[in-house]
Amino acid sequence: MATLSLFGMLRRSLVHRRARSVSALVAMTVSAGVATALLTLYADLDAKLHKEFRSFGANVVITAPASAPLSADALAQVRETAGADAVAAEFAYAVATTDTGTAVVVAGTDFAAVRRLDSWWQVDAWPEASAGDVALLGQRAAQFVGNEHAVELTYAGHSVTPRGVGRIKTGGDEDSRIYMPLAAFTTWTGVGPSVIELQVPGGAASVEATMARLRQALPEMQVQPVRQLVEGESKIVDKTHSLMYGAVLLIALTVAVSVLATLSASVLERRRDFALMKALGGSQMQLMGMFLLEALVLALAGVAAGFVVGSAAAWAISEGNFHTATLPHLSVLPLVLLLNVVIAAMAALFPARVLRGLQPAALLKGE
Structure with missing residues (x-):
């Protein structure tokens, strides 16, 4: 009651x-x-x-020694060490001359990997994966060529004329470069990849742990974080x-x-x-x-x-x-x-x- x-x-x-x-x-x-x-x-x-933050691109950069390019299995080692969730892409660089006589940085890379790694890039048209005679032009680099649809480039006396299929706009150094498929770039210049950009999922602790494993697996390589991205995150x-x-x-x-x-x-x-x-x-x-x-x-x-x-x-x-x-x-x-x-x-x-x-x-x- x-x-x-x-x-x-x-x-x-x-x-x-x-x-x-x-x-x-x-x-x-x-x-x-x-x-x-x-x-x-x-x-x-x-x-x-x-x-x-993963949409902002790589948070780790792996660079080969100045005296030699990356080894043939470097990318495979990086992917194995970093784990299945990491995304990596190789880059090779050379300074070529355009048909207007202007020097321009040309980079060779795997477009499919870069599209996953740098999804923040503003690209109006990505080349097909099987295409070998194509190029992506940075918005500033496009001003250096006479015909952006047939880009004539010369390096060490060897010329190549890839088709310009798209423009890149990032607000960074990429705007002043021309990008080609890595296989076609190496065949033309004889220059192998020297940089691997890596995107490691997780926070700062995960990035640091992955970098420690990479330094142990690749002692001859320089492994550095993209400080602004890692610390900012x-x-x-x-x-x-x-x-x-x-x-x-x-x-x-x-x-x-x-x-x-x-x-x-x-x-x-x-x-x-x-x-x-x-x-x-x-x-x-x-x-x-x-x-x-x-x-x-x-x-x-x-x-x-x-x-x-x-x-x-x-x-x-x-x-x-x-x-x-x-x-x-x-x-x-x-x-x-x-x-x-x-x-x-x-x-x-x-x-x-x-x-x-x-x-x-x-x-x-x-x-």
């Missing part, structure tokens, strides 16, 4: 003071929603950020983590203050009711239990609504920024529940102390 009476009083309290109950419920829902969205995004954050990931933690903490504190104000007002408003209950034999623990139960009910209702809202928000944010959907993670639900329960308990501490100090006789007399 006491339990039924307690729940009946709880129901009446929530229903008859609807405005305050709704206000507290909205605050708890906002807390749970923001926490769910951020924790759901956080669960996939590293993978999504690393994926975004690490800093951005760390700062994003900190930002998300800070946002959850700030929202939790804001909601705690809001719920505290609502519950405090509710206690002050019902002081006479609580005093009457105390005068009729209600114990201090019963009064505090009812009040804490009210706060916990609001917290649980907020978690139920907030998890749905937060999961939807996480999906929309992920789809809009990373172009991949982030599905709801039930694993974040216990953390969200714990957060809301802690907020409700903290917010109820001050009003509970007020209940402890109630003097039924004085209040019922109107003092």
Whole structure:
């Protein structure tokens, strides 16, 4: 009977003071929603950020000694050492002369590998994989040739005239180069590849570990990270983590203050009711239990609504920024529940102390 009476009083309290109950419920829902969205995004954050950084190209550069080109099996060794998820491409370089007498850097490479490695390059038309007499022209390099559709190039007295099939625009050194298939380049110049650009998935720790293995496997090669990319990725990931933690903490504190104000007002408003209950034999623990139960009910209702809202928000944010959907993670639900329960308990501490100090006789007399 006491339990039924307690729940009946709880129901009446929530229903008859609807405005305050709704206000507290909205605050708890906002807390749970923001926490769910951020924790759901956080669960996939590293993978999504690393994926975004992979689109910026190589993060490790392997260079042959100045006295010799790369060995014939260097690329295979790099791929085996770096792992199946890594992407690598060889490059060979020579300075040739165009038909207008202008010197230009010509690079030989595997277009299929470069297309995977440097997906951020703006190329209007990639050559077919089987084509051997083609060239990609950087937007500035195209100004150095007389006919961009039939590019005449001369190196060490040997001439070649590949077809220009596309333009490259990167805003970097690539804009001043002409790219040819590696086999055709080596046949024309006799120059072998001297650089391997490598894209290692994962964060800075993964890149450093891969570089250590490469240095051990290829001691004669110079293995260097692309510092701006590796360090920038690490800093951005760390700062994003900190930002998300800070946002959850700030929202939790804001909601705690809001719920505290609502519950405090509710206690002050019902002081006479609580005093009457105390005068009729209600114990201090019963009064505090009812009040804490009210706060916990609001917290649980907020978690139920907030998890749905937060999961939807996480999906929309992920789809809009990373172009991949982030599905709801039930694993974040216990953390969200714990957060809301802690907020409700903290917010109820001050009003509970007020209940402890109630003097039924004085209040019922109107003092």
